[in-house]
Each structure stands twice: as C-alpha cells, then as structure tokens.
Amino acid sequence: MGYFLLFPTIFLVFPLVSGLTSSGLVQPNFNASYNAFIGNNGTFLFSRNNTFRAAIFSPGAQKSFYLCVIHAESNTIIWSANRDAPISESGTVSLTSKGLTIADEDGKIRWSTPPLKSSVSALLLTDFGNLVLHDRSNASLWESFHYPTDTIVIGQHLPVGASLSSAVSDDDLSSGDYKLTITTSDAFLQWKGQTYWKLSMDTKAFVNANYAAEYMAINGTGLYLFGNNESVVVIEVFLPLSDFPIAQLGTSGMFTVSSYTSDNWLQEFSGPDDDCGIPFICGPIGFCKYDSSSSNPICSCPSGFHGGLQNTSGCLPSDGSYSLPVSCNSTNKGSRSDPSAFSYLWLGNGSGYFSNSFSQPVKYGVNVSFCKNLCSMDCSCLGIFYGNSSGSCYVLENELGSIMSVDPTDTNLAGFIKVLGGSSTTNFSGTTSVSGQRQAVPVAALVLLPFVGFFLLVALGFLFWKRCGLSKSKEKISGRCNSRSSEDLEAFYISGLPKRFDYDELELATDKFKTQIGSGGFGAVYKGTLPDKTVVAIKKINNLGVQGRKEFCTEIAVIGNIHHVNLVRLKGFCAQGRQRLLVYEYMNRGSLDRTLFGSGSILEWHQRFDIALGTARGLAYLHSGCEHKIIHCDVKPENILLDDNLQVKISDFGLSKLLTPEQSGLFTTMRGTRGYLAPEWLTNSAISEKTDVYSFGMVLLELVSGRKNCLLQSQSHSIDDSASGGGGQSTTSSGSGLVYYPLFALEMHEQKKYLELADPRLQGRTTREEVEKLVRVALCCLHEEPALRPNMVSVVGMLEGGIPVVQPIIESLNFLRFYGRRFTEASTVLERNDGSTSFPLANASRSTSDLHNGFSYISSQQISGPR
CATH class of the missing domain: 2.90.10.10 (Bulb-type lectin domain)
Incomplete structure (x- = not known):
C-alpha cells in the first residue's frame, strides 16, 4: 500500500523540480514551460506506449509556442490547444483541479479548458493520442479528441x-x-x-x-x-x-x-x-492547368490578365485602366450598385470555377447581359459564369479563387470577371435594369435561406444533443458516487478505458439479470436497457479466476478502443469487487447461426456474400488494422452478429486475452469450438492469426451450404452416392446420412460441380461462378499448414475482386479425407438433448496415420453462445 501512496507524490514533485518527463499522466498543481523542458524539446508527457508526446512546441523559427500532441516518431502535430493564441517560450501550461490553462509570460490567460463538472484528478495522454482530463472515478471530464484542429x-x-x-x-x-x-x-x-x-x-x-x-x-x-x-x-x-x-x-x-x-x-x-480543384491554388484569378507529366499544377494568367506566379499573388487586369472591385462587407452585402460603373473581362474558352459543380445558378433562362447586370447591382458579386445552352447564371461572391482549366473546345460555359473602369459592356435597357433590380434581392434570399436554415437546424440539434448528454451524464455520475464503495473509489488510471458502470446500475438495467439471451464459456449474456433507453447486451463474466481488477481493466482498455464497423462495440464495463461485466451494443437479429440455420426467411446469395465480406473485414482489422493484434480464437456463426439490416459485427474478440495463466492449460477446450478448430490446436503447434483464417473458411462453407459442416445430412439436402465420391453414405430425400461437408466441398471442387454445394433452398438463385469463388476461397483458408493459408487482408482482396482467387493446394487438404472417414465411421452418433451432434476431432496430421485414441468432444454451446 505504501507504494500506491507514494505514486502520486512522485508525479507531483519530479516535473516541478527537475523537469522530468512523465509517462501516461500528470496530476494537478503541475506547471510546465518550454524553458523548463528545453532538454526534452518541450515534452513533458508521453503516452504509455511512447507513440505520442505532449509538448510546448514551436513548429517554426518565429518562436510561437503551442501546447501540442505530437506523433513522436514522425514529429507530426496531430492536435494543438492554443492554435490561435500562441505563447512565448516563457509561457506556462498549468494543470489544476479546475482544468488546463495556458498563460503567456505576463500571466495573461491565452487558452483554457471550459468549466468542468467535477474536480480534475489527472491529465492523461492515451495510447491513441487523446489528451484527457479525468476525475477520481476515472470518468472523462474533457478530451482533446472532442476539439479537433486539422487532424x-x-x-x-x-x-x-x-x-x-x-x-x-x-x-x-x-x-x-x-x-x-x-x-x-x-x-x-x-x-x-x-x-x-x-x-x-x-x-x-x-x-x-x-x-x-x-x-x-x-x-x-x-x-x-x-x-x-x-x-x-x-x-x-x-x-x-x-x-x-x-x-x-x-x-x-x-x-x-x-x-x-x-x-x-x-x-x-x-x-x-486534382490540385486545380483547390480554390486558391494559383491565387485570385490565377489559371490552373494540370500537368499530367509532372503530376503538378501549372499556374498562369487568363488572356487579358498578367501576373500568375506559382503562389497566391494571383492575376490582375493587363489594361491598367481596369481595377478589381473590393467585395462589400457583411453590413452592406447585397446592396445595389450602378451597373454602368462596371465592365466585364472575358476569361476565354476552357475556363471553369471550383464552386460551379457544388452550387445552383441564381437564375435560369436569362441572357448574358441580364446575368452581368445582376452581378453589377450586387456589391458582393465579383464575377459570373454563364451557361449558353441553358441560360444559367452563376455568380462568384465575396472572394475570387483560382480559375480551373476545362475542355478548351467547350464554349458552353463563359466566365467573366467584374472590373471597375473602362467602357461599360452591359448595355442594358432601362426596362431590363429595373427588372434585374427587382429580382436581385429575392434571388439572394432564395439561394441563401435554405442553406442558412439547414445549418441552423444542424447546429441547434447538435447543441440540444450535447445538453441532453451532459444532463444524463451528471445523473449517472451522481448515482455512482453515492453507491460506490470506498474500495472502488480507490484511484487507478488506465489509458483509454471505456465507460465504467456500477454493478447496481447494470443490475437495474437488466431487471436483476432477468432476460438471458445467451451463454458461453466466459459467462451468461443478458439483455438490458440503460437509463437513456439504449438497449445493450451485458456479459456477466464468471470464470476469470484470480485476475485482478487492474489487469482486467488494462485488457478492457485495449478492447474498448477498437472501433470498426464490423466489430461489436464495447460500450462499457464493471469491475467492482469480484464482479466483472462487459456492456456491448445490442444486435437485433442475434447471431448468424439463428438466421442461417433457422427456419425463418432464407438468406439470399448477395446477403450471404455481404456477411462473408463483412466478417473478413472485421477479422482483417483485428489481425492487421488495430494497434494491438488480436487473435479471436473462436470464429463461428454464433459469434457473428447481425442487425436489422444484416450488417455484420463480430463479437467476443479480445476476450481470450482475459484468460489467467491458470487457464492457459485449457487452451484447446476454452479457445475453440468443435467444427471450427484448426489442426494446430490439436497438435500443440503455435497458434497465430492463421488459426482464425481456418475457422473463417469453415464459416464460409456453411454460408454456401446453409447447413452445419458437422451435422447429419438433413432430408432437404439430397446428395447421391456418386456425388459424394465414396466419402459418405448415400443420402436421399427419404432418409438421412452422415456427410462431412468440408470433404464434400473438396470433392465437388475437384469435379468442378460447384452448384452441388449451394444451399438448395436458394432454388437456383445463384450462379456457378459465384459459388466457385466462395468455395475456392474457403478451401484456401482450410489448408492444413498455416503458412499456406492466406491472411485475412488477402481474403478480403479476393472477395472484393482486387486480388485473383488462387487455386487451393489439394495436397494440403487431404487431411479432410481423414476427418471425413472418421466422421462417417462413427457407428454411434451422440444425439444431445439440445439437438446438437458431437463430432470427434482427432489429433491428426497429414503425414501421420497413427492417431491418438482420444477425441475432443466440444459442444458449440460450451464456449460462447449466441448473443
């Protein structure tokens, strides 16, 4: 206990006295300046993984300093606090119980966090680069992620x-x-x-x-x-x-x-x-043409203008008698001017403007003179583009950007820049001018009001949402503080933890864990409703042994910060006393096995393909896309969840990391499900992400067939003896037999009879090519040697079509023939009360015919049931 009491003191004293850079967090009454940490280039805080650093930093030679979060290896700034209020090298960053402040050397506050709902206990820099203020309950009070700059x-x-x-x-x-x-x-x-x-x-x-x-x-x-x-x-x-x-x-x-x-x-x-699509790439009226040979824009000036340097200086009229008018300010925007005071310089053929594709003309069906007059009477208008075929009038308002190069043979769109001086080119009759004046204000109103109204509605909606969220957050925090025991108020900080719930909150949300919707090796899953009416799935973990709360939270921080559209989101957790619970988003359609193997509506082929692709993308992200590689170890239809739109989300990823050392000996029985176990589980070989690839291949075959790989052949799936290649017993519509589907898939692949593998309930609503693609990908995933299996990134590429689908290696699939024989040789099939069938997986190897006598009987419900 003495070490825990000294821990905050160390962080309080050393940064103040010696300028020692901290790792992970600092606590209140902390002060830093560039001069105090000059030896560390202004850095006073590192994330625990050393990926990011927080520093008082000057990016240039002008000695303007900012509080920045920086990607350490590349020295790239991803966030800055006082970007519009820099300080000198003697300015200070201060952390108090009220928040963060940045002051210049004279003590003048240049930036600060907004008022907070409770006292600050620590400032953390997470492993993802998020600067977070926490209170004593580990709740977030303020995050830099909520105030983005340019990244x-x-x-x-x-x-x-x-x-x-x-x-x-x-x-x-x-x-x-x-x-x-x-x-x-x-x-x-x-x-x-x-x-x-x-x-x-x-x-x-x-x-x-x-x-x-x-x-x-x-x-x-x-x-x-x-x-x-x-x-x-x-x-x-x-x-x-x-x-x-x-x-x-x-x-x-x-x-x-x-x-x-x-x-x-x-x-x-x-x-x-295209760089020429950037509004100011060549400055005002600068003519931008893309150079395909160098992949760079070339800036010049349109005919009748001069300048055009490769910067933002832009172009001016070549005739010195002309000058560019200055746009009016907001107070007199839209005010009318005398049309005779202005002329228009033509930009030549092949000219376009960046905003024309993203805005509507202010007028249709008018002539070019009317369009010019409309612009002349509005001081905010600086130029026009006119469509000859449609009579469309586009106005360039407030600021002039660069001119884009378009097809020089296209004479439909003509651009004109408004100038002062010279002779008028408008030549409007009095009647037309009056008409233009009458319509200038309504046109502006018709164009601007919908946009203003839209953005006001968005802003009001966002403010209302934030206000409601803050109010509910205060209620929850108040409830937790009143009910939390002194033990749970003990402060420890883990970077990136998701929301923490009290056990009482989750007990109330589930009506004392009344509605169980699943069960598995880690515990039961219950349906719950949070106070904000959000429906969630709450997993009550019951077999973590002696694992401590901090170790548990460390792993939850990793899982909670993994966000992908094809992964179930962890919304929160509870680590109170010996209770360990996880709060997930709720998926309305439940697990894939219910939809695929149930008696409800049939999944169409395109739906099965989308499910396969979504699952592959989720696994690819776990293996290669997130910071901490995660091997799922239990990929199966029960762990593939669906929402109302059949959007795929993989569940239970990362839970294998929660096993204690005592449980590591249960690797085979705890970390897989019969029918999906890769051979290396049974030969004590190294486990890698290729283990998940094998399980995915098994799931892919089940998506094709619409049946379990390792169950009795149903009466609706007729397979004749010749088609089975002798690998299974004859099955007809009037009987039932034993068919090991992965072996059947291998044999049909060898015979090129792919449509024999498709779910007969589809009744021909798929093609041979579509089935062949999935079967070949699945068989590649089932190679006995892990090194021969593709990684999940390659699987995604093959499914999407970006990578050619390779041919499976038959020699590495021969072990399926052994599995098939053992399956069909079973004289007695154990029919369980719940209707599941046990399938023996032997400790087999392609190169070995002597096999262990024992078989691993692992029920799919033993590990983790549907959510």
Missing part, C-alpha cells in the same frame, strides 16, 4: 456539425481558410464558406446507405461516415491496411489520408484528386 486519428470521431480547420502554414498553426465540415449527408471541403469537394463525389468513395450520417472516423482499413447509432456505414473509402493512418486537412486545402511506415508518410487518399 483526426484512430479512435477519434468527427461528429456532425464539427469541422477540421487548416493551419495557415506549417510554421503558423492559426486557423486557415479551409474547413472540412461533416453534415448528415456528406463531408464537405469549403473555402471561405464555398464548397469545392464532397466525399460522396470522389471516385474512391462508396455510398452504402441512405441513413443520416453521425460522424466521420478513420481506422486501419479506411475512412468512414457512420450512421444509425454507429451500425451503418453511410460512406466508405477503403484504403490499404495501416498501423498508423491520419486524416488531415493540409495548409493548401487538400484533405489527405496518409499512413506512416518505414520512417515515411505515404499518401493513400486525397480530395480533391
């Missing part, structure tokens, strides 16, 4: 209504002119309020659903917009697997996703994909 990383959400803002430059972190904004329908890039890119319009983006988006997130497999309470991917961009990807809005206005590998950043995605 998002794994584990961070960018919700609807939030935005990323570019920095002015690499040396100046102040908010720039570019924003990435998330709405319920899309992600938008905007320059000074004008849209120039949408995620849904990018060629790499796939729009999956018509649900309203809720937030953007990035992980090791791609960039996503999630909706429907995180259960639906609205828009997705698949990217190569990466351990550390970031999404960043750069200073130039380009939104990129990059991965860091081998000491280098590799750009995986960019929007817009």
Whole structure:
C-alpha cells in the first residue's frame, strides 16, 4: 500500500523540480514551460506506449509556442490547444483541479479548458493520442479528441456539425481558410464558406446507405461516415491496411489520408484528386492547368490578365485602366450598385470555377447581359459564369479563387470577371435594369435561406444533443458516487478505458439479470436497457479466476478502443469487487447461426456474400488494422452478429486475452469450438492469426451450404452416392446420412460441380461462378499448414475482386479425407438433448496415420453462445 501512496507524490514533485518527463499522466498543481523542458524539446508527457508526446512546441523559427500532441516518431502535430493564441517560450501550461490553462509570460490567460463538472484528478495522454482530463472515478471530464484542429486519428470521431480547420502554414498553426465540415449527408471541403469537394463525389468513395450520417472516423482499413447509432456505414473509402493512418486537412486545402511506415508518410487518399480543384491554388484569378507529366499544377494568367506566379499573388487586369472591385462587407452585402460603373473581362474558352459543380445558378433562362447586370447591382458579386445552352447564371461572391482549366473546345460555359473602369459592356435597357433590380434581392434570399436554415437546424440539434448528454451524464455520475464503495473509489488510471458502470446500475438495467439471451464459456449474456433507453447486451463474466481488477481493466482498455464497423462495440464495463461485466451494443437479429440455420426467411446469395465480406473485414482489422493484434480464437456463426439490416459485427474478440495463466492449460477446450478448430490446436503447434483464417473458411462453407459442416445430412439436402465420391453414405430425400461437408466441398471442387454445394433452398438463385469463388476461397483458408493459408487482408482482396482467387493446394487438404472417414465411421452418433451432434476431432496430421485414441468432444454451446 505504501507504494500506491507514494505514486502520486512522485508525479507531483519530479516535473516541478527537475523537469522530468512523465509517462501516461500528470496530476494537478503541475506547471510546465518550454524553458523548463528545453532538454526534452518541450515534452513533458508521453503516452504509455511512447507513440505520442505532449509538448510546448514551436513548429517554426518565429518562436510561437503551442501546447501540442505530437506523433513522436514522425514529429507530426496531430492536435494543438492554443492554435490561435500562441505563447512565448516563457509561457506556462498549468494543470489544476479546475482544468488546463495556458498563460503567456505576463500571466495573461491565452487558452483554457471550459468549466468542468467535477474536480480534475489527472491529465492523461492515451495510447491513441487523446489528451484527457479525468476525475477520481476515472470518468472523462474533457478530451482533446472532442476539439479537433486539422487532424483526426484512430479512435477519434468527427461528429456532425464539427469541422477540421487548416493551419495557415506549417510554421503558423492559426486557423486557415479551409474547413472540412461533416453534415448528415456528406463531408464537405469549403473555402471561405464555398464548397469545392464532397466525399460522396470522389471516385474512391462508396455510398452504402441512405441513413443520416453521425460522424466521420478513420481506422486501419479506411475512412468512414457512420450512421444509425454507429451500425451503418453511410460512406466508405477503403484504403490499404495501416498501423498508423491520419486524416488531415493540409495548409493548401487538400484533405489527405496518409499512413506512416518505414520512417515515411505515404499518401493513400486525397480530395480533391486534382490540385486545380483547390480554390486558391494559383491565387485570385490565377489559371490552373494540370500537368499530367509532372503530376503538378501549372499556374498562369487568363488572356487579358498578367501576373500568375506559382503562389497566391494571383492575376490582375493587363489594361491598367481596369481595377478589381473590393467585395462589400457583411453590413452592406447585397446592396445595389450602378451597373454602368462596371465592365466585364472575358476569361476565354476552357475556363471553369471550383464552386460551379457544388452550387445552383441564381437564375435560369436569362441572357448574358441580364446575368452581368445582376452581378453589377450586387456589391458582393465579383464575377459570373454563364451557361449558353441553358441560360444559367452563376455568380462568384465575396472572394475570387483560382480559375480551373476545362475542355478548351467547350464554349458552353463563359466566365467573366467584374472590373471597375473602362467602357461599360452591359448595355442594358432601362426596362431590363429595373427588372434585374427587382429580382436581385429575392434571388439572394432564395439561394441563401435554405442553406442558412439547414445549418441552423444542424447546429441547434447538435447543441440540444450535447445538453441532453451532459444532463444524463451528471445523473449517472451522481448515482455512482453515492453507491460506490470506498474500495472502488480507490484511484487507478488506465489509458483509454471505456465507460465504467456500477454493478447496481447494470443490475437495474437488466431487471436483476432477468432476460438471458445467451451463454458461453466466459459467462451468461443478458439483455438490458440503460437509463437513456439504449438497449445493450451485458456479459456477466464468471470464470476469470484470480485476475485482478487492474489487469482486467488494462485488457478492457485495449478492447474498448477498437472501433470498426464490423466489430461489436464495447460500450462499457464493471469491475467492482469480484464482479466483472462487459456492456456491448445490442444486435437485433442475434447471431448468424439463428438466421442461417433457422427456419425463418432464407438468406439470399448477395446477403450471404455481404456477411462473408463483412466478417473478413472485421477479422482483417483485428489481425492487421488495430494497434494491438488480436487473435479471436473462436470464429463461428454464433459469434457473428447481425442487425436489422444484416450488417455484420463480430463479437467476443479480445476476450481470450482475459484468460489467467491458470487457464492457459485449457487452451484447446476454452479457445475453440468443435467444427471450427484448426489442426494446430490439436497438435500443440503455435497458434497465430492463421488459426482464425481456418475457422473463417469453415464459416464460409456453411454460408454456401446453409447447413452445419458437422451435422447429419438433413432430408432437404439430397446428395447421391456418386456425388459424394465414396466419402459418405448415400443420402436421399427419404432418409438421412452422415456427410462431412468440408470433404464434400473438396470433392465437388475437384469435379468442378460447384452448384452441388449451394444451399438448395436458394432454388437456383445463384450462379456457378459465384459459388466457385466462395468455395475456392474457403478451401484456401482450410489448408492444413498455416503458412499456406492466406491472411485475412488477402481474403478480403479476393472477395472484393482486387486480388485473383488462387487455386487451393489439394495436397494440403487431404487431411479432410481423414476427418471425413472418421466422421462417417462413427457407428454411434451422440444425439444431445439440445439437438446438437458431437463430432470427434482427432489429433491428426497429414503425414501421420497413427492417431491418438482420444477425441475432443466440444459442444458449440460450451464456449460462447449466441448473443
């Protein structure tokens, strides 16, 4: 106990006295400045995995300092607190019980966290780069992830209504002119309020659903917009697997996703994909043409203009008698001017403008003179684009960006820049001018009001949601503080823990654990409803032996920070006394086995394929996409859950890490299910992610056939003796027999009779090619030697079509013939009361005919039942 009492004191004293950099957390009454930590380049805090550091940092030579979170290896800033209020090297960062403050050397506060609901107990830097203020109950009071700057990383959400803002430059972190904004329908890039890119319009983006988006997130497999309470991917961009990807809005206005590998950043995605689509790439009126040979934009000036340097200086009229007007300010925007005071310079053929594709014309069916007059009477209008065929009038308002190069032979769209001086080119009659004046205000109102109303509704909705969330959070915290024992108030801090519940809260949510919806090796699963009406599945773990609370929480922190559309989300946990419970999102359709093998509606082929692909993506992420590799060890239909839209989510991932050393001897019986166990489980060989690949192959065959691999052949599945190749007994519609489906699949593959393998309930609603693809992928996953099995990333590639489907190696599948013989030779089939059939798996090897006499009888309900 003495060590725990000294622990806070160490963190309090050393940073203050010696400038010692801390790992993981610091506690209140902590002060830091760049000068105090100059030997550590301003760094005063590292994440526990040393991936990120918190520092008082100056990115350039101007000696402006910011509180930053930095990716340590690449020295990349992912967040800054006081980006618009830098301090000097003598400025201080202070942590008190009230929060964080940043003050300049004269003591003037430059930045601070907002008022908090309770006292701060620690400042943590998590392994994902999130700077978090915690109270004594380990509840989060404030997180840097909730206040993004120009970057998002794994584990961070960018919700609807939030935005990323570019920095002015690499040396100046102040908010720039570019924003990435998330709405319920899309992600938008905007320059000074004008849209120039949408995620849904990018060629790499796939729009999956018509649900309203809720937030953007990035992980090791791609960039996503999630909706429907995180259960639906609205828009997705698949990217190569990466351990550390970031999404960043750069200073130039380009939104990129990059991965860091081998000491280098590799750009995986960019929007817009053409640099000339960036509004200010060549400055005002600068003409941008893409050079395919160098993959760089070339800046010049349109005819009638001069300048055009490769920077933001832009172009001016070549005729010195002309000058560019200044846009009016917000107080007199839309005010009318004398049309005769302005002229218009033509931009020439092949000119376009970034906003034309993202805005509507202010007028249709008018002539070019009317369009010019409309612009002349509005001081906010600086130019027009006119569509000759449709009579469409686009106006360029407030700020002039760069001009895009389009097809020079296209004469339909003509661009004109408004200038002062020279002779008027409008030549409107008095009648037309009056008409234009009458319509200028209604046009502006019709264009602006819907957008203003939309954004106001989004903002009000977001504020209402936040207010309700804070109110409910206060109620829950109050309840926990009143009921928690002194033991559970003992402070310990684990980076990245999800929400902590009291046992009483979960007992109330489940009506004293009344409705059990599943059971398994780790315990029973109950349906519950939280106070905010969220329905959850609560797993009550009952066999963790002597594992301590802190060790349990350490593993839960890893599991809780894994977010992927195809993985069940861990919403919270309880570690109180000897009680250990996990709170998961609830999946309405239950597990795949109920839908696939039940008597309800038949899964169509495209639904089975989507389930297979979603499962493969989830496993690929566990193996390669998240920071801590996780081997599931129990992949089976009971652990593949479905929502109402048949969206796949894998459950029970990571729970194998909760086994204590005493339980490690139960590896085979505790970590797998009969019918899905890879051969290496039974030969005491090394276990790797390829074990999951084998289990996935078995699940894939069951998706094809619609039946269990290791059960009696049902009467509805007729297989004749010739088709079975002698490997099984004859089965007809009037009888039943023993068929080991994986062996049958191998034999049908050898004979190219793939349609024989398809679920007969589909009644021909699939093709030979579709079945062949899944069967070949499944057989590749079943290779006896783990090294010959593809990894899950390759499996995803083969299913998606990006990688050719390889031929299975027959020699490495011959062990299935032994399994099939042992299956059919069983003279007595043990029929259990629950209807399941025990199947013996021997300790077998392809190269060995002498086998152990004992068989492993492991029921699928022994490990983890359906949720």
